[in-house]
Amino acid sequence: MRTHRWLHCGLVLALVLLHHSGSAFASEKGLGPSKHAPSEAPIVLERAAEAVRMRLLALDQDLSRAARGLSGMDLKSEAARAVIRQLHAGRADIVVDASTIGPEGVMLLVEPPAYRSSEGTDISRQEQIQALLRTRKPVMSRVFRTVEGVAAVDMEYPIAGADGTYHGSVSVIFQPWVLIGSCVEPLLKGMPAEIWAMQSDGTIIYDADQHEIGRLLFSDPEYRPFPELLQLGRRIAAEPEGMGTYSYFKAGTSQIMRKDAWWVTVTLHGMAWRLISVHPSKSAPEAPSAAAVPFTSDALGALAREPELVQALARGDRETAMKCLRQAALTHTGIYSLSYVDGNAVNRFGYPPENSLFDVDLRTEADPASVAIVTAVKNRRELQYSAPLVEGGEARYFLAPVLDHSAYLGSLLWIQKK
Numbered sequence: 423m424r425t426h427r428w429l430h431c432g433l434v435l436a437l438v439l440l441h442h443s444g445s446a447f448a449s450e451k452g453l454g455p456s457k458h459a460p461s462e463a464p465i466v467l468e469r470a471a472e473a474v475r476m477r478l479l480a481l482d483q484d485l486s487r488a489a490r491g492l493s494g495m496d497l498k499s500e501a502a503r504a505v506i507r508q509l510h511a512g513r514a515d516i517v518v519d520a521s522t523i524g525p526e527g528v529m530l531l532v533e534p535p536a537y538r539s540s541e542g543t544d545i546s547r548q549e550q551i552q553a554l555l556r557t558r559k560p561v562m563s564r565v566f567r568t569v570e571g572v573a574a575v576d577m578e579y580p581i582a583g584a585d586g587t588y589h590g591s592v593s594v595i596f597q598p599w600v601l602i603g604s605c606v607e608p609l610l611k612g613m614p615a616e617i618w619a620m621q622s623d624g625t626i627i628y629d630a631d632q633h634e635i636g637r638l639l640f641s642d643p644e645y646r647p648f649p650e651l652l653q654l655g656r657r658i659a660a661e662p663e664g665m666g667t668y669s670y671f672k673a674g675t676s677q678i679m680r681k682d683a684w685w686v687t688v689t690l691h692g693m694a695w696r697l698i699s700v701h702p703s704k705s706a707p708e709a710p711s712a713a714a715v716p717f718t719s720d721a722l723g724a725l726a727r728e729p730e731l732v733q734a735l736a737r738g739d740r741e742t743a744m745k746c747l748r749q750a751a752l753t754h755t756g757i758y759s760l761s762y763v764d765g766n767a768v769n770r771f772g773y774p775p776e777n778s779l780f781d782v783d784l785r786t787e788a789d790p791a792s793v794a795i796v797t798a799v800k801n802r803r804e805l806q807y808s809a810p811l812v813e814g815g816e817a818r819y820f821l822a823p824v825l826d827h828s829a830y831l832g833s834l835l836w837i838q839k840k
Contacts, residue, residue, distance in 0.1 A: 467686065473605040474697070478690055481513055481577070481594065488592045489579035497522040497581070497590050498530045506592065507533045516604065518574055518595040525590045527551045537570045545569060554578050558588055562691040565627055568595055573636060577691070599635050602628040602697065612782040616673055619697040622659050627695065631673055654683065658696050662687035667703055702776035710755050717754035717836065719806065719820050725750055726822040726834045735762060736826040740771055747773040758817060758839040764832040767796045791819055795835065802830050816840040
């Protein structure tokens with residue numbers, strides 16, 4: 423939890439995937455997870471929610487398909503082993519192992535071979551197995567220490583015979599921090615944002631800082647000095663969606679910073695996750711000087727012709743170029759972000775850092791602002807454009823080409839939040 427996509431996320435990712443009325447991903451309000459979010463939440467929430475939803479849905483469908491394939495089979499046979507071997511191989515990037523479970527709750531077959539020593543183990547007293555035996559419906563557990571010796575989540579599907587009788591179940595063990603990370607980390611590349619996730623009991627099930635994973639927010643001594651975090655954590659545990667602010671360490675440092683957070687709830691087969699995305703608080707950037715004047719498109723054009731900045735960009739001197747951008751931001755008002763987009767439409771850096779992208783290729787982005795900027799850069803033209811910020815709110819985008827004599831270096835991008 424120690425601390426966009428385009429642009430500058432004040433994100434929250436909190437998703438809700440519900441097994442409801444035959445659809446594993448209908449929300450508590452009868453809507454998909456992309457609709458189950460605070461109105462202030464950024465656009466990127468919908469993208470991330472969809473990525474996680476599809477990842478879980480694919481795993482859920484694989485398990486359902488395996489359960490159908492195992493129907494009528496001896497769950498200890500080589501044919502059954504082939505089914506679970508294929509189930510594991512298809513999702514080996516996130517699945518620890520796959521197994522068949524007998525009707526009394528005994529592990530019959532386990533793949534891959536590294537975990538076969540668990541075959542024959544009675545797991546009937548595990549919470550999710552008891553729920554499965556009681557309801558004969560798919561289940562997903564909380565994170566727990568499995569008999570294989572790993573902290574993970576167990577998803578189980580019942581296996582029915584041709585006559586409808588219960589024959590056992592098929593299971594996959596997976597680690598939520600691996601699944602969530604595979605979805606959100608590509609979205610956050612080059613962006614000054616954090617995402618963490620917890621179960622409704624406060625157990626941290628994903629964080630970019632692995633030191634945080636597995637800790638219990640409400641009882642771990644490390645969190646006691648941060649009452650705002652604990653208070654917000656109780657809201658997150660109790661409320662399916664919302665937003666708030668708290669103070670905690672900046673990712674990988676001992677520096678304490680203010681953070682804005684949003685969350686939504688995602689459940690699958692009755693198990694709820696809270697996925698939270700945070701961004702440096704809006705009060706964090708340096709304030710302009712008392713003598714600051716409003717920034718304008720003319721001022722942007724003049725900055726794009728400033729010799730010190732042009733020369734720094736021409737020689738690839740990011741440090742000097744950042745100093746120029748910072749100076750402009752601190753002597754003017756109305757600058758949400760001031761950044762450099764190179765001639766290949768890669769947003770290289772900007773000021774303030776907490777509102778800017780770093781080394782993000784805008785050609786890979788599909789939002790309207792990115793498309794408009796890429797077109798303007800390609801044609802080496804100025805731009806004035808209005809569009810939503812992905813992290814929430816409306817903004818105006820201004821682009822001014824930067825030339826080193828006749829050589830086109832790229833453009834300066836000014837974002838003015840409405």
